[in-house]
Amino acid sequence: MHDTLVINCGSSSLKFALIRLSSQETLLSGLAEKLFEAEPVLTVKSAAGKQVVKLSEQGHAEAMRGILGVLQEQDLLSQVSSVGHRVVHGGEFFKSATRIDAAVVQAIRDCIPLAPLHNPANLLGIEEAMKAFPDLPHVAIFDTAFHQTMPEQAYRYALPDNLYQEHGVRRYGFHGTSHQYVTQQAAKLLGKPLEDTCLVSAHLGNGCSITAVKGGQSVDTSMGMTPLEGLVMGTRSGDLDPNIHLFLSQTLGWTLEQVTNVLNKKSGLLGISGLSNDCRELEEAKNQGHAGATLALEVFCYRLAKYVAAMAVPLGRVDALIFTGGIGENSRFVREKTLSHLGILGFHLDPEKNAGMVGGQSGPITREGGPVALVVGTNEERMIALQTREVLS
Template identity: 75%
Template sequence: MRDTLVINCGSSSIKFALIHPQSQTTVVSGLAEKLNETGPLLTVKTARGKETLPLAEQGHAEAMHGILHALESLNLLQDVAAVGHRIVHGGEYFHSATRVNDEVLKAIEACIPLAPLHNPVNLLGLQAALEAFPDLPHVVVFDTAFHQTMPEHAYRYAVPAELYRDHGVRRYGFHGTSHQYVTMKAAEMLGKPLEETCFVSAHLGNGCSITAVKGGQSTDTSMGLTPLEGLVMGTRSGDVDPNLHLFLHQTLGLSIEQITDLLNKKSGLLGLSELSNDCRELEQARLAGHTGASLALEVFCYRLAKYVAAMAVPLGRLDALIFTGGIGENSRFVREKTLSHLGILGLRLDPERNAGLVGGQSGPITLEGGTPALVVGTNEELMIALQTEKVLT
């Protein structure tokens, strides 16, 4: 198989990467941004550097054609053998990556009520790519698919059973491609067969989730029906009392839509700190004595540590804790503070190792002889390319 074009479509952007699956190398990558806004741009990164170009039109279809023309100008278009797409929600329809056909498109559309902010734009990007690359095979890779191995007692909510039977109300989980990739890499780092490992994987970025992975399979995870459940995130609250909705409605007169917006876009690190959702800014502000920033980081790390301990339950033992994502890979403070709560699991920080692992570097950050904590750089685009190749070969 030749190169795979990976597409990750958002509401106002399309990330892309051309990846050679056999060598696991990225040939070219880029971002089309400000779509459906004024002044859309296409940035293309190659080994020779980065170039940013204006897009003549604003929409996703036009951006996809811009990506096509960029590949053509680099004389790479003929190397594209398949297109792999990130789709956020696959419901219970999809347990693995799947080649696109009419039935698959209908199933993705049927999952829109479960991910109304994500699946419509994912589908829009997929349809634009199908038009731009009509002669190539297309494969969809779902954030939720990796978690379809969770047992029923882990994914069911304690609500009337008819809500699950009739409306699919259950826990689905997200960041599946990231958790799958980093646990695979962690097994390699420890020199253990993946099927014999028990890992807790913490994907920490603006969105955060934690997953218990046993033998390479997800057994429990922090996100639920939507990506709002679980850990404290950049602007998302994570777990709150479900009756908070009623309290805010009765006390402040807020509508369901306003409360949902508050919990998704105005809470988390941003809401607690009243300053920023960016962990780097909060760490600097903490050092300068900002009490809100200090509190936000304390809550973030404490909640994370509680979830790490909880995720050890379905595993039975813990071979390693994995930190990944933008915060997990770069925040020495978050890793140190989180481990300070986890002595009960045998996790003992090595300050020197922890200080040295930033900027995409991978390795252990704990002392020898105890349970290891590892920093593992994630690569969701590569995971999508590998799964696309697997489907097509």
């Protein structure tokens, strides 16, 4: 069998999935978390059900040993033929998935200043997996690679040229694997060749981004040099006046790090509502009359709708708007509210279809006679496995 082990390594967690390439079936998936707390744990899901394994030591090496143990236990270890790694930032080095060698590892290391929270963890995952599977091919799949097709007018900031030329200050975009996967699926649902589609893809979770995809290629996106730019997110502010840094520093005496921490971890839905970054909790609170929750959701949907309209500019036309990610796939309210702002583009919601589109369902939620809005379940692990196969073939 040819099965790909997909590794997504975070700073204190390690997410994995074993994908059978012939059927694109997920045989096994799981999450090792709390890796530097008192009781690190590995949770595994398979056809046999859910299994929780207590890890005896802290750290990523122990998590990898735990994953190997589970694969061995389920007689799957010998079937692993390749390993695909999610890497957040590939800068301008990588325009597609790439087989990992010493030069690739160094290039990922060189991108650490662009993603100081993510790339070191991704490298750690690569190192541990290469120790565990020294004889297998390893492939890096970059969140930023899909957006390397953006034209210069879309990715450049209006800053002095040397900041781009010497320091790489530009817009890179993220969630590329998800946007690529759902636009391919949307083309199938529309019954059109991908090369002949103009799609707006909205990936809405705790992190949110929106991408204009023309003929299967990213031509613009909402996230920038870092994942902070663009839409309102769970705890991130999205777009704001850059002088707010100076104002908060002068008014409250905050350091640059303190301001950045607030914008990344205490803003967004959490900041406005004062309650939660979880859309489900906010919708429940809104239904009970909570003013902060109501405003947070209103701002979220309004900003999203503005970005959808903006993405029509590079596309020229909108064949379909795609909702994906945890919020996009499950929040009927967010979809309805967002489309209510988009009458200018001719969207007409079908309330019945919208109500039925939850829990992994994919399909249209609009009436005929205008542009289509679709819900499409994302599967980044499957996309990583498919890209791994593509590189190795």
